[in-house]
Amino acid sequence: MRTRGGKYIVISLKQPPIPIIKDDPDEMEVIIKCPYCGQETKVGLTYMISGFVGCKNCYFEEGGLFDTTMYLKRFDYPSYVNGGFYNEGYLANKKKWKERKKKIEQQY
Known part of the structure; x- marks a missing residue:
């Protein structure tokens, strides 16, 4: 969903709209800065957990968003x-x- 002017995109209800770096008719191809790590990524390559959004750079990394x-x-x-x-x-x-x-290892 885009806000007025097509300059922002909403990808989470917990976060403010994110500025678009490069627009595209296909919303999944829109380029944004990841709201968690700041790396440029396509909207379609973002991942959400509990309302928080990350990208392939920061989501699966050990100690990352997940x-x-x-x-x-x-x-x-x-x-x-x-x-x-x-x-x-x-x-x-x-x-x-x-x-x-x-702490996790101590639990097991």
Whole structure:
């Protein structure tokens, strides 16, 4: 869904509209900056988890959006619900991953 002027695209109800870098008649081919890591990507190559959107660069990476979201859902539910981790961004959460991974391993 595009907002007036065709300069933004909405890809999540939890996030504000995202500026379009390169428009395309096919909305899946529109180029945006990933709202989590900032890398340029096609809208059709984004992934969502719990309303948070990432791209192939930051979603599947160890300590990326999927890992961080699932960790917080299990170990820090208030932070998961609040969503503040998402605003911290990919690099900040990736740096925290080693500590988080230790906590996960201690559970098993």
